[in-house]
Amino acid sequence: MTVQIAAVTPQDVTTLREVSCATFQDTFGSENSSTDLQDYLDRAYSVDQLLTEINNPESWFYFIKVDQAVAGYLKLNVGEAQTEKMGADALEIQRIYILPTFKRQGLGTQLFNQAVTTAEDLHKSALWLGV
Known part of the structure; x- marks a missing residue:
């Protein structure tokens, strides 16, 4: 098994959308109606929304890829991109x-x-999980 x-990149947006929708649905699908879930996926993981986030x-x-197959993903934020104001020294997962x-x-x-x-490379002293 080779992990990478x-x-x-912006060229990966379609794959990112597919993986985002599949993983979100797997994690939260049972807690939402199908209509609410689809509305959220269409809004939060639209190609335009994801491109805006990728280009930020x-x-x-x-x-993360296993034998070249996309197995999941990670999104990190600093500064104003963080979902809560945690300061300039913080990196959000x-x-x-x-x-x-x-x-x-x-x-x-x-x-x-x-x-x-990434936090170390950016000299961040705090790492936090946005939920």
């Missing part, structure tokens, strides 16, 4: 999702470690 973490210089997305077929393989830990490395 790669930055998401204060946000980063990373895919806004999203960390793994597709169901890839769970229980330590991939979430690898994405978390990517967040720690």
Whole structure:
């Protein structure tokens, strides 16, 4: 099994949308009506919305791939991109999702470690999980 973490680019937006919708539905689908869920997915994970987020210089997305297949993703924010004001020294993990077929393989830990490395590279003293 070969695992790779790669930055998401604007050219990856369709794949990011597919993985975002699938992982969100897996995680929260049972807690929402199908109409509410679809409305949220259409709004939060539209191509335009995701492109805006990908192109934000204060946000980063990373895919985790297993044998070249996208298994999940990570979204990080600093500065004004954070979902709550946590200060200039903080880095937010806004999203960390793994597709169901890839769970229980330590991939979430690898994405978390990517967040720690990014925080260190950016000289951030705080790392927090937006929920």
